Every structure is written in structure tokens, then in C-alpha cells.
Amino acid sequence: MYYIGVDLGGTSIKVGIVSEKGDIIAKTSSTTPVEKGFEGVAAKIKELINKVMVESKIDKENIAAIGIGIPGACSKEGFVYFATNLFWKDVALGEKLQVLTGLKVYVENDATVAAVAEYIKGVTKGKKNSIFLTLGTGLGGGFIINHEIYSGSHGIGTEIGHVVIGENFYDCNCGNNGCFETFVSATAIIKYCKKLLAEEKDKGLIYNRINGNLDNLNAKIIFDCAKEGDHLALKVVDRMVHYLAIGLANLINLFDPDIIAIGGGVAEAGDVFLKKLKAEVKKYIYVKCMNVTEIALATLKNDAGMIGSGMYAKLNLEKE
Amino acid sequence: MYYIGVDLGGTSIKVGIVSEKGDIIAKTSSTTPVEKGFEGVAAKIKELINKVMVESKIDKENIAAIGIGIPGACSKEGFVYFATNLFWKDVALGEKLQVLTGLKVYVENDATVAAVAEYIKGVTKGKKNSIFLTLGTGLGGGFIINHEIYSGSHGIGTEIGHVVIGENFYDCNCGNNGCFETFVSATAIIKYCKKLLAEEKDKGLIYNRINGNLDNLNAKIIFDCAKEGDHLALKVVDRMVHYLAIGLANLINLFDPDIIAIGGGVAEAGDVFLKKLKAEVKKYIYVKCMNVTEIALATLKNDAGMIGSGMYAKLNLEKE
Structure with missing residues (x-):
């Protein structure tokens, strides 16, 4: 199975398909349409996920879950309390993406998912x-x-x-x-x-x-x-x-x-x-x-967000 | 089974027999003979343990292990790096007490064992x-x-x-x-x-x-x-x-x-x-x-050290 790792930042959105071992199989990115608000950004994430799946020829049946690293604080259920650079406050990102994609979605702070990436494949x-x-x-x-x-x-x-x-x-x-x-x-x-x-x-x-x-x-x-x-x-x-x-x-x-x-x-x-x-x-x-x-x-630099988000989804799915 | 909880401070040593549930069955105490150094203090702990066992009529066969809370830092094996108020540096307290009593001994920082006490029986x-x-x-x-x-x-x-x-x-x-x-x-x-x-x-x-x-x-x-x-x-x-x-x-x-x-x-x-x-x-x-x-x-005040040390020993023993 594969995982989708989304690195959501105030400037760019990076989306990767990540293997069980934490390798990036395919990736794509875009600037973050911050001005379009929560709905616009969520739609853009959906679009990038579709794009990377089509390009890599990996279909939904082979995706176990989506992980998203956000520049803010959120609950374990993916409810974002705030994400200052995105001007978000109290938005249900996890739920929204789950509805848009039909896949299980896990949301965490971007630094935490980067920590996961380093733990799985990096210096820690x-x-x-x-x-x-x-x-x-x-x-x-x-x-x-x-x-x-x-x-x-x-x-x-x-x-x-x-x-x-x-x-x-x-x-x-x-x-x-x-x-x-x-x-x-x-x-x-x-x-x-x-x-x-x-x-x-x-x-x-x-x-x-x-x-x-x-x-x-x-x-x-x-x-x-x-x-x-x-x-x-x-x-x-x-x-x-x-x-x-x-x-x-x-x-x-x-x-x-x-x-x-x-x-x-x-x-x-x-x-x-x-x-x-x-x-x-x-x-x-x-x-x-x-x-x-x-x-x-x-050691993982720019890929840490995608790898970490994907692996965060994997680790959570395994615990359930 | 029972546990012996030792609350070792710079001023006093308190020794209690603690039940599985964290209740103190019997206790005794003494001033800490700091001036007699590590050997003297270890001997005093041994003496207090004997005393409380005799007084409570609980013999060695019914004691599962000893826990000691110390005012300092130590390894998991009970090697004390330092305990400033006792003027100790690099002493093998766990090993020493194990030899003196013939019982399994666990040593931890006094604040950590008090945290254990509050977790088992107190406000946390x-x-x-x-x-x-x-x-x-x-x-x-x-x-x-x-x-x-x-x-x-x-x-x-x-x-x-x-x-x-x-x-x-x-x-x-x-x-x-x-x-x-x-x-x-x-x-x-x-x-x-x-x-x-x-x-x-x-x-x-x-x-x-x-x-x-x-x-x-x-x-x-x-x-x-x-x-x-x-x-x-x-x-x-x-x-x-x-x-x-x-x-x-x-x-x-x-x-x-x-x-x-x-x-x-x-x-x-x-x-x-x-x-x-x-x-x-x-x-x-x-x-x-x-x-x-x-x-x-x-909530546990003065008894926290003894309860916590005893329960620390219990929790560690259960994990082994």
C-alpha cells in the first residue's frame, strides 16, 4: 500500500505518494492559494492529490490513507485551531479532505510530521x-x-x-x-x-x-x-x-x-x-x-514534510 | 506482596511498608547520618528496613522489592551520579542495598517517585x-x-x-x-x-x-x-x-x-x-x-516519598 503525504505551508503545497518504507514514489506541488481561503486551499490539495495519483498510475485502492502536515495547531481529529500563515481559525480540515477524497485523513503540526520523517528515515x-x-x-x-x-x-x-x-x-x-x-x-x-x-x-x-x-x-x-x-x-x-x-x-x-x-x-x-x-x-x-x-x-530537508505526513498516516492507521 | 518505600532526604530517612494498592502499612524514620558518608547512610537505611519489618511482622518472603527516592540524579540501575545534600558523587546505592538486604532495589529521583505516588493515589x-x-x-x-x-x-x-x-x-x-x-x-x-x-x-x-x-x-x-x-x-x-x-x-x-x-x-x-x-x-x-x-x-504531602518509592519498585518489577 501507499500513503499520500501533504506538506501544507503558507507559501506552497507539496503532495507526494509515499511507500511503506517512506520513499517518495511521485510528487507534485503548487503555490498555496491562501487568498481563496479554507475551501480554496482544500480544493487545491484535492486537485494535487488527483494529479499525483494519475501521473504515478497509483489508484485509490492502493492508497491506505492521507497525512497532512499543517503550519498550525490541531486536534487529533484534524480540527485546525489556527494556522496563522493561512489565516485559518477553527476549520475542520481532516473532515473536509475525507469528504473530498473518500480516504482516511490524518492531520498534524508540520514540525511533528517532520520529526516523524527523521525518525523513520533520517538522523533520529x-x-x-x-x-x-x-x-x-x-x-x-x-x-x-x-x-x-x-x-x-x-x-x-x-x-x-x-x-x-x-x-x-x-x-x-x-x-x-x-x-x-x-x-x-x-x-x-x-x-x-x-x-x-x-x-x-x-x-x-x-x-x-x-x-x-x-x-x-x-x-x-x-x-x-x-x-x-x-x-x-x-x-x-x-x-x-x-x-x-x-x-x-x-x-x-x-x-x-x-x-x-x-x-x-x-x-x-x-x-x-x-x-x-x-x-x-x-x-x-x-x-x-x-x-x-x-x-x-x-537530513531530509525539503522532503521531510511529505515523507513525515505519509508516515504519520501509516503509524496512526497501524495503531487503530 | 508488599514493597518497601524509602524516602531518603538530606535531613531524614523515612521507611515504609507499602501495600499493592499504595497504602502505608507501617513506617519508621530517622535523621540522615550525612556525616557518616555513603556507607553510614546505607547501613542506616538497612537498619530502618529491618526495624519496620520486625515491628510490622512482615518478613522478607512477603517483600517483593525495595524502592528508594533520592535527592539527586541516578541511572536506572541505581548508580547515583550525585546527591548534593548528601555530598554523594558516583556511588552504587542500588547495588549496595541489594547486597545488604538480599532484595531487589530500584532507585529514582525523589520528585519522580512523588509523581508516581500522586499518579497511583493522589491528584494525578x-x-x-x-x-x-x-x-x-x-x-x-x-x-x-x-x-x-x-x-x-x-x-x-x-x-x-x-x-x-x-x-x-x-x-x-x-x-x-x-x-x-x-x-x-x-x-x-x-x-x-x-x-x-x-x-x-x-x-x-x-x-x-x-x-x-x-x-x-x-x-x-x-x-x-x-x-x-x-x-x-x-x-x-x-x-x-x-x-x-x-x-x-x-x-x-x-x-x-x-x-x-x-x-x-x-x-x-x-x-x-x-x-x-x-x-x-x-x-x-x-x-x-x-x-x-x-x-x-x-494531596499526599509527607507520605508521597514512601508511597511513591514503593510503587516505583512495584511498577518496575511488573515490567520485568
Whole structure:
């Protein structure tokens, strides 16, 4: 049997047919028609599912279930409480897709399904307890506990990005101050870099690289300049690493997992900071004689969403 | 069959015979001979076990196993990495007691065994996912996840007290700044109160209550004065509640448990702050439309350690 894995994001929808082992057999994608609202996006998902089935010549009888990873929080039944980038609030996505496709549908947070992908085929494969972090515009997370997907008693756990870990110079979108993601996400790095560019006289390499236009600033430019030894860029990266270390040590002190995997866009600059990060994490681990949790970069990149959604459907179906 | 539950603390050792259902059949206790070191304390535990067995007329054949809750971190095999208040480092407590008694011995962190007690007989009874916090001199914690005791991949998790949640005016004993326990433990409250007494002109009720001697200050006096409306005491309690709310919301955003139970000495002043606390936690929950995790005071008080240790032994024995 095969599974359909849907990676639903604010920018694009990716749909893949995934084998029992987690291999992508066929895939297709489209931009997300956010402006068409819930009904429009659901219809587009349906269309992409049909397309990939026709192209791959795998028909409905060979599809066991559909899994969808969403950029938001939802119940185990696929009721989406909110998905900020899609402007969704309280929509029954699971039910809707079930009606549209006639197939069983499972919905989960995108970071949780990516955690599943890494557990099945990636860097956390087969580990008893693992945490997956996705470092991009925001910071998401997924937990595997005792070889099982963990999302809490009501499906709203693993919001790693909104754990308060300090005091910051700006508030989080969620309304709180000091959220983990406001120190380490791409958004956070850019904000802090802009602050330094406004405050410091010697604006180093970055200011030239963006032609003096702050709108051109992105995380990649900052990491590239840090690689070249630029003092301002290094200051930004060092602060990010400092808080990332505090956040990871918090997770280690709480969960003591076998491994923490870091994925997402920012992680692709991982070689710049991974060594620094590991050294910094050690400082904050409570049981210092036991530096046992591995910290590694995620391996599945862009396919993690589709693989993870498909495998999430498989794991749930098997449990029923 | 019966179980022996040992509650090993820096001040006292309590030993109880616990029934299959978690009832204490007989108990005894003694001060902890910390000055006699590991061997001396182990011998004292053995002596207390013998005493309670003789007194209750329950002999070795009817004891299935021994459980010990320790104020420190240890492996699943009962190897204690450290127990600060006992001045222990790397001692094989499980093995030692097994040799001394001829019975199977299970060792766990004291907060984890108290979490087990609450899960078997207390306020978290039968809940799928729960967190137990013990608020005393420090801040400890224990997790039940998916109806099972969770202490991490290497037995060093659930160190809730050492999760960094902000910036504080003094460093934690562990060497870090901003640890959860430095904001909310009895030690933390007393430190902050002393700071206010030194800084503020109007020293309110507290200064009289302690006869101007800071050595007389304790958490109970602060809570009592807060109950009477004293402004300085209220400032201390409000700050504690603020950070306790951040720490609890962090746990909810991560774990989304059914319930969080608060035990320990400070919790006995719970009625002063529980209502305030619940209102404050709401502010920091990420999925605000879902205020679903119950927050409650633990119910087993002083017996939790013995019951929990005994039941910890039972649950482990059943799994083998």
C-alpha cells in the first residue's frame, strides 16, 4: 500500500505518494492559494492529490490513507485551531479532505510530521526519545517519546518556539516576551542584526552586502558574513548560538533525549554554528558529567514534510 | 506482596511498608547520618528496613522489592551520579542495598517517585500525562507520560528546576543564571525578600515579624504577611507567581499534559497563590483558546516519598 503525504505551508503545497518504507514514489506541488481561503486551499490539495495519483498510475485502492502536515495547531481529529500563515481559525480540515477524497485523513503540526520523517528515515532513525527542531521563519518542534509520536493530551504540545527562555528587546507575535523563537529564528536574527546596524558605527561587511537597504537583509547574508569573520555578523551568530544553547539545554534537562535534530532553513548554515553550539550547550546541562544527548543536523530537508505526513498516516492507521 | 518505600532526604530517612494498592502499612524514620558518608547512610537505611519489618511482622518472603527516592540524579540501575545534600558523587546505592538486604532495589529521583505516588493515589491518579512539581528549598519534578514514568533516555531528565526561564539577580547553585528554581523555590523567595528589605524604606510587617533578624526569615512568614495584605510580602509573592506561571506555561506549551500537580513545602501556602497563578498561566499559554491543563495542589504531602518509592519498585518489577 501507499500513503499520500501533504506538506501544507503558507507559501506552497507539496503532495507526494509515499511507500511503506517512506520513499517518495511521485510528487507534485503548487503555490498555496491562501487568498481563496479554507475551501480554496482544500480544493487545491484535492486537485494535487488527483494529479499525483494519475501521473504515478497509483489508484485509490492502493492508497491506505492521507497525512497532512499543517503550519498550525490541531486536534487529533484534524480540527485546525489556527494556522496563522493561512489565516485559518477553527476549520475542520481532516473532515473536509475525507469528504473530498473518500480516504482516511490524518492531520498534524508540520514540525511533528517532520520529526516523524527523521525518525523513520533520517538522523533520529530508531532512537527511543528524540526531539526535532525546525529553525526557519519561526521555530517549531516535534517529539518522539518511547518510539511514539508525542503531541500532548489535547494535541497542542511541542510548541518549543514559545517556551520563555529569557528577556528580549522585542515581543513575540504570540504576545509574550522572551519566547525561544524570538532569539533564534531567521526573523529573530534579522531583527537583532538590524538593531546592531542601527546602533553600531562600524557596520562591517553586511551593510555593503545589502547595498545599504535593510529590506535586502536575510539570514543567509548574516551567516555568510560571519563565515568571512565579520565582527557584526559574528555578534549576531554568537547571540543566536548562546540562546539556542540555553533552549536546547532546557530540553535536555527536561527530556534527556537520545538526540536533538535541527532542521529548517537556518540549519542549512549549520556548519557555521554547530561546533560552537555543542560547546555552549555543555555549559547549561544540569548533569554535567553526562553530556549524552547527541545534537545533529536533520537530513531530509525539503522532503521531510511529505515523507513525515505519509508516515504519520501509516503509524496512526497501524495503531487503530 | 508488599514493597518497601524509602524516602531518603538530606535531613531524614523515612521507611515504609507499602501495600499493592499504595497504602502505608507501617513506617519508621530517622535523621540522615550525612556525616557518616555513603556507607553510614546505607547501613542506616538497612537498619530502618529491618526495624519496620520486625515491628510490622512482615518478613522478607512477603517483600517483593525495595524502592528508594533520592535527592539527586541516578541511572536506572541505581548508580547515583550525585546527591548534593548528601555530598554523594558516583556511588552504587542500588547495588549496595541489594547486597545488604538480599532484595531487589530500584532507585529514582525523589520528585519522580512523588509523581508516581500522586499518579497511583493522589491528584494525578489515572491521568495519561501529568507533571508533578515539588516546590521546597529547591524545585524538582517528575513526569508521567502515556501512563508511564518518564525520566529520559539516560535517567537524567525532568530537571524542571534547572530550565532557564529568565534573567535573575543572582546565579543558581548549578552555575547558570535564570533557572526556574531561582525564581520560585523557598530559597528564591527568601533571597528576593531580603533584597527588598535591604532596598525599600517601608519594610512593612515582615521586618517586625522577624524581629529585625534576617536569619529568622522563612517562606511561611512571607506568605502569612501576604495574606494580611502586607505590600512587601505581596510583591515577593506576586513575583514568584509571575515566574511560576511562566514556568508552568512553558511546560504546558511543551507537554500539553492533562494536569500539573504542585507539592512540597511552599505549596502548602497554595491557597494564597493558586487562584492568582491560574489566571497568570493563561497569559502565557500559546494556544489560548485551549486552557485545558488542570493545575492543582498535590494531596499526599509527607507520605508521597514512601508511597511513591514503593510503587516505583512495584511498577518496575511488573515490567520485568
